[in-house]
Every structure is written in C-alpha cells, then in structure tokens.
Amino acid sequence: MNKPNQETLDELKAIYVQKIKAEFPKQLKNFSDKNAKEHQLSQLRGYLHKLVGSGESFGYTDITHTARAAESIATSLMSESTKDKPSRLTYLVKLLEKLAGIVDKIEIESPVTLHSGANFTDRQSNAKLLTVGQAHIAKTERKHTICVWVIDDDESVAAQLSEQLLSFGFDVAYFLSCAAFKQALLSSQPHFVIADVRLEDNSDFYRCADLHRIDLKSFGLIIMSAFDDFHARIKAVRSGAITYLQKPINVARVASFIHEHKNKIQLHPERILIIDDDTDLSALYKSQLEAAGMAVHNLSDPRKVMAAIQEYQPDLVLIDLYMPDFSGMELAAVIRQFDNFTSLPIVYISSETDNQRQSKAIATGGADEFITKPVSADILITALRTRVKRARQLNALISKDSLTGLLKHSAIKEAVKSEIARTSRDRQSLCISMLDIDRFKRVNDTYGHAVGDTVIESLANLLTQRVRQTDHVGRYGGEEFMLVMPGCDAESAQVILDDIRERFSNIEFTVGNKGFHCTVSAGFVQLEASVFLPTADSLVEHADSALYEAKNTGRNRVVQSITARI
Template identity: 35%
Template sequence: MDRQKQLADLQVQLQLLGEQFAKRLKEELPQLADRARQLERSSDPAEQLEHLQELRNQLHKLAGSAGTFGFKELGDQARSLEQQSQQWLSSLELQRKGLETFIDDIQMLAGTSDLCAAVVTAPSSVEMSLNSSPNEDCHLIYILEDEESVGESIRRTLSTFGYQASHFASTAELDEAIARLSPDALIVDVNLGNTQQSGLEYASSLLARLPKVPPFLVLTTQNDFDTQLQAARLGAVGFFSKPVDVAKLESRLERCFAQQGGTPYRVLIIDDDYELASHYRLVLSSANMLVEVINEPNRILETIARFNPEVLLLDVNMPDCSGPELAQMIRFNDDWIRIPIIYLSAETDIGLQMNALLKAGDDFVTKPIADKSLVATVFARAQRARLLSNALSRDSLTGLLKHADIKEQVAVEKERALRTGKPVSVVMLDIDHFKKVNDLHGHAVGDNVIRALANLLRQRLRRVDAIGRYGGEEFLAVLPECSGTQAVQILDEIRQQFSRISFSSGIGDFNVSLSAGVASCVELEADALIYAADKALYAAKNAGRNKVCLAEA
C-alpha cells in the first residue's frame, strides 16, 4: 500500500471517529444538563458535592477530547467550567448565588447541541511521514579520505564487517560515484590536504544537492569545539578523532542503520475514552508504530507483560483509579522501570502535574494535543528508551545481547515453544584458535574478528532470532520455530562464509574459522538446553574444528 493510499485510509478512519464523537456529544451533553439540574434542586451539601464531583469528571473528559475532534470552543468552555467545579469542590461551604451562576453556565454549554451537527473533518495535522519497510541489503558506504593508507584501512575493515565500502581520495572521484549511485552513509575527512576546500565545506554543498541525506560521519585531527559545532550543524551523526577507532565507527554506523530500519516502536495507550484512544492509536500507527489500547485499567499488568511496550500513554483521571496510581503499580516491577510513562490529561494545574510526575511519570502532555505533536513526543521518548535499553542490555564491542540477557531469551523462547508446539534451536559457537589471533596479530585485530562474526550473525539470522555474546569469543543464538536440522544447515552456511573473510594486520592477511553446537530439545530446561548446545560445540572442536554438530536427542 503506497503512502497516499495509507493517508487517505487514515483520513477516512479519523473522520468516522469524529462522527462517532459527535453522536456521543448528543447523548452526553443532555446528561450533563440533567446532572446540573439535579445539583440545582439539591439542598443537601453531601448530595451537592457528589453532583459537583460527577460534573467535574464529565467536564474534565470533555475538555480533554473535544478539541481533538474539531470542537475547540466546546473544549475550552468545558475546561473553564471544570476549573470552576474544582473551586467549588475545594470550597469549605457552597455559596448559593455563585452556584446558581455556575449551573446556568452548564445549562448553556449543554444547549450547544448545534455543534454536534457540524461537519467533522479529520485534522490536517495527520500529514506525517510514513516509514518505508527496512532495507535488508548490504549497506553502501562512501569514504572521502585523501590519505590512501588510512582510507584503505577503513574500507577493508568495514568490508570485513559486511559493508560494501568504497574509498575515494578526492572530491571529484566521490562526485562521480554519487552521480551513479547514492550511498547509504558517508564518511568524510575534515582535513583534505589536496584541496582548498575543507571536508566539512565540501560536505555542506554535497548534502544540499542530495535528494535524500544519508547518515554523515566526520573524521578529523581537529578535535576542537568549533569543528565539532560545525559538524553538528551539518547534521553529522558521528565525530571521530584520528587515529580512527574503526570498531567504534562501525558501531555508530550499525546503530544508525538499526534506527532507520528497526522494528516499530511499541506503544501502549491506557485511556477510558474509547474514541479518543482510538484516534491516538490511528495517528501513531500511521507513523509506523505498533500500538495497543486498553480502556479498562485492571488489564494493564497482563497487557504490559504480554506486549512489552517501549512507551506508555496513560490517562490521569479514570474510573476507580488514577494514572499516577497505575504508574506506581507499574514501577513495582523492576523489569518495567525503563518504560517511559507519558501522562495524557486535560489537567492544567501545574502543582497537580508536578505531583503526578514526582510519583512515577516521565512526561506530562495536556489534552487536546495536535497529532504531529503527539507523534513527535512519543517518537522521541521511544527512540531514547530503545537506545538506553540497548546500551544497558547489549555488549559494547559487538552490539549483541549480554550474557544474562541472551540466557533469558533462551528461557523465553523455550517456554513459547512448549506453548505453541513449534521447535526452537539453541546454538553455541566460538572462534577457533582465537588466542593465537590475539597473540600473533594483537587484541585490536582480535576485536575486529569478534565484531565481524557478530555482524555476520546479524546479517544471516532472522530478526526474530536472538543473538548474544556469551563471553570472550563465544556466542549464543536462539532460533525460534527452527528445527535442529534446519539450524545446522543455517550455521554451516555461516561457518563457510566466515572462513572466507580475509582479515588484515601488520604481519599480513589471514583467515579464521568457527565451530558450533546445536541443541533442539524443548523438554529440557533452559540451562540444560544451553549445556547440550555447549556439549555439541565441544564435539565439533574434538572432531577437528571448523564444524557444526547437532546434540544427540
């Protein structure tokens, strides 16, 4: 489905939600007027407070939702009356004269039924970008570096990591290449010795000419504030001082591509207003986010456990419990501490907002919120949350899951396999004679070998597969819905491809092999499954290395 068709469908769905909201107003506004009449007739202070509380709740809900569906004036009036109702509730005694004026104002608001007949149009702010599907192809990297040895060293290393890298010594050569094919990322040296133009000046003019700006990384010997500021103004995503740590440069590239083509951010909305929550879901879904909505707060814990959201949008005022109370319950679980919580509410009192944030929230957004602002707010929080989560759970050298996290994935996928009746395979693999690599070529080259294997595993295995660095040169992978025979075939192809990669060091080029063990018996506990894969790995080692062995059933 193309972008225009998606936007057209979105407009239709938002239009339908707007019409549903208008119909709801025809029912709710008379109910509001009836509640005001009950308040007017009541002489019992306790009954008056009960009616005022109900009026306040209804006005609060209306103030938060009306503007989203095009009834801005109605929402503003409701907000003003909500604030008055709160003042009455806070008052120690009800002054009859002022209360009568308040009741008259509510009757006037409820009489605006002509608003419900207005044509509801979907807000124009839904013109937001729709991300294309992620690109699984090998990424093309262009390197502008006038020092031949430096440029070629970076090119060879990036090629080892699985990128299609090309090195250019002059701006003219790079211009010719870009005229034929645009790169997925651009690496530019600031200090171009054979031209009057600096690398950043050239990059400024080049990026302005490109129809789509690729991730842009800077190499330099000038690690000063002004150079970094100039790079930041050009939109650089990486700044590396010479001599360049190519492993860190590749890690930054991998992170950029992961952000571009990663899985959709998962957003959970908890709001008792069905139409409003549905509107938010449509808007965020159109921005390529995976969204679930629950209208009943008591379902929140089971939904979080199943859906594993990266952002929570939480209404503050709901029946039976408040948003801050739910947020505190969520924070009881250490596994959910990383999830950012954004309160959505028509509440404008700064003191009440601060009180909610101090309990367990991370941000407070006042309803109504424009669609573009909603997308920007959620996207920024989700992006940051994923970056922080990855930083905490992933190995700094390879970007793969750490020891504890990959072991947890084994348990998760083993339990899933038991429920679904589908197979799961666990793979333990390591690099053959890795100590010799470090001893002969140095630990920096050894790190490159480890990163190259990590990159190859990421490229060849599926997105649903989990991969972790188990320790040193040892890796662990979990392949759901994959039999042991299938896993052996996949890993053997990876083994052959890895053995063909050429690595470089000061004493020359060399090749490295790997060995792997596969276990696929879901009746075993997670630790026993890992042990079986490890035992198969040692069988491969004892058989002469550079092999893949399947554990005995």
C-alpha cells in the first residue's frame, strides 16, 4: 500500500493547526461560563466533537483527550439540571483553558498559505496526473486496462504471442532477456508476466530473476515451457507462479485465465463518498484513502447527498454521525428510501464511544458498520476495502453472468434505463450497441460446446478490456452481447466497434493442431439529448435492427441505425 505523499500530509496538518489556532479563541469568546445558554453549549459541544475526531488523526492526542472530556461535560450540562451545575461549568472552563494552552503551544513546522478546498484539490490532482504520466505503462486513457509482459528469447514466439494478446485489448510488451525486463521494471510495473522458463544460452529464468533481484511476487507470474514434468511444475509453484503452461500456448485460454485472476489486482479502485462537515478531517481521510489506491469524493453539504450519489456512483458512503443540521442516521435513512441504493454500503464514522448509541445508529439508519474516531489510516483503509469487496462479490453473484462475468440480461437492460435518464439530465449523447458472433452455431457443431464457450469468453474478455470504465457490457443471451456507452457519439462508437470487430477477427482459436478464426457483427443506435425520451426497449430494438442489417449485408461489419435521433 502506498503512503500519502509526506508533503501533502504536512500541508494538511499545517492547515489544520492554522485553522484551530484561529477558530478556538473565537469559540471561547462566544461562550460565557456565567450565563451559558443552551445554544451556546450546543455550539461549543459541536466544535469540541470535531476536535475529538480530528485531533489524534493529525497526531495531537492531547487535543482529542481534553476535547473529549470537555464534550462530555458540555453534554451533561445540556441534558441535566443538576445542583452542581456551577461547579461543572467551572470545570468545563478549566478544560477549555487547558485545551487553549495545548493549541497555543503547537508550532507549525512549515508555514503554508491557506488555499480554498477547490484549489488544494486541484493541486493534488495535478501532482497525481504527473505521477501517472511518468509511467509508460499508462499509454491509454483506459486506466483499467490490464498490462501483460512477455519474456522469451525467441523473438518470433514472443512477437506472435504479444500480437495475439493485443487482440484481446491488453497492453502488451515483450522482452528477449531478463536484463531488458529488469530495465523496464525501473520505470513501470506490469499486472501479469508470461515468461519462458528457458532463456538465452539455456539459462534458467529463475536464476536470471534472482541475479537481477527481480521480485517475482510483485506481479502475476505465468510460466510457459516446452517441457511438462513434475519437478518443473513444482519449481514454478515455489517461485510464486500462478500457473504453468505448456507450449504451444492456447492464447484464448491464457486471456481467460488472466481475466479469472484479475480480481487479485486492483484495476477498479474503490469509489468512496465521504460526507462530513469537518473539511480538514475529510481532506485527511481523502489523502489517506487515495494513497491506498481508492477514488474519493468529499461532500460537506449533506443536502446534496442524493445528487452526489447519482453522479459519483460510489461503492461505499462514509458518513459522519453528528453534523450541525442533519444527523448521519437521517442521511442514511434518506439514502435507503431509494430502491437503487438499498444495498449500497453505508459506514458511520464518529467519536461516539457508547455501544448502545452506536447500535441504535446502525439500526435506525440502516448502516452497515460503525468506525470510531480517531482511527488510524490502516484500520480505516482495511475496514472500507473489506466492506466494498464483500459488496462487489454479492453484486457479482446477483447481476453477473457465470460464464463471462458480464452483466446479465436484466442487469444490462437496467443500465440502459439509467443511462437514458442520465442522458436527459446531463444533456449528453448515448450509444447502445448489439453484437453477435457470426456463424456461431457452426463453431459449436464443428468443435463442440466447450470450444464455443471459449469463443464467447474471448469476446467478453475483449469487450471488457476495450471499453471505457464508464461503459456497461452485458451478455444479452447466447452469443449476443450489449454495449452501453454514455457520453459517446456515433462517430466514436463506430471507431470503438470497428476496433473490437478487427481485434476479434485476429484472435486465433486452437483445437489440437487446428486453428480457426471468428468474426462479429454489430449494430448501434445513438440517442441525442432531446425533450422526448425513448424507452429502453425501443432503443434496443433500433440497435437490434442495425445488427440484423449487418448480418444480412455480409457479416463482420458495423451498421448504425438509420434513426440517429429518436
């Protein structure tokens, strides 16, 4: 796991210290111990509650402990009319004075100029983009593309295997020696490596890797060899290889194997929505979670929660339990009112330590978990990552096709409906495509259904790799697929579908010593933003009609529906 950039953390910490040094005296000035009104106590308690959660998170344990004691006294003064109220007020003032002394003694190690949240976020994003841009692995805008490297001293074998893997939509590079491979590792990192166990001069790949100090467990290692014996396979296992393949390589099976194991690498970052009125603390959480590879969006205005969820489509919502105008329980209950978000993971985060109140909050709002502030970065990351992983696994069981891992018929139809609504809201175009493998029955009749399944899997894998992260891909039925492309115009859709068609036709399927190729036809329709919105069924019908035309005019082609504007 990457750690947050130290400069970023130092800046966040400095901003936090400057803010509390400026804000805390104002809080004391607004609070009168002699004539403490309920609204003053409420305001003070709210501010102390923030300090309880943020102090230790930024490394100031004394702030958290003192603020927690003061918050407890302020709460009791609001809820009780006790005889010892004057003494409690006196004690509260002493705690506040102690807290003021702690804050006053804190020194800012590196003075910074305060920026607005937007500017600070922009600077973070720019730094990130520069980091990504330095790695030649990120050659495309499709950040979820799997990168595969091939190592074989026989250039004809390496080039042919690489060319076939390219047809599946992978980013591919090949190397003829361990030295060249090691040099490339200095600037980028592959997801999978396919290596021949025998390299130049009959040298052993494992010895070469050891000589060049290459960590074979830092990527998914696939060993290939012309030999097939027990000791060679055991050696591959002990080196950390995830499989051992005998030459000649069945590329379609390799591609399917890579897709089966891709969940072990983090291609799709967890999308986290944080709702917290404490912008300093939420900025810290954002920095910590992003350093772990997550995508994070902060929201300080709870009233915009539904718009943020619909726009950002988070995997999990992290909500502060106590906020000035709305509680986390109320927000969670509102989210659960929408059928689409009944299974969206919601996690509370608060300095509340009372177990009964925590349980009540979970039961009332329908949240899934409770994290107590202050929380370390490791615990926060693990808790959220585990929760998202479980939710994704459950969603996959419900909505994904067992053979291809793509969306099922009903799920892809729902995606069409939601994207039609988004098209209307965002005033952007939308393209829907139907794809069908040409003469697929002949494949089944000639080679058997197992080979037919391999062909279906191969097209599914290619679609997954080729499309954008915002697109939806589903198995509509049999050998027919649907591709939903929001924000895509007809010209772009034509280019994407033609590329898929050409790549698929280049894939060689092998059965024994025989090889064969398949082709795919596609039809698509573009929906432009308009007052009138069609139904999902009508859009699919137009795409299907275009597919029918592609089939009837020769197959292995892409046809656009004559109805460009519906």
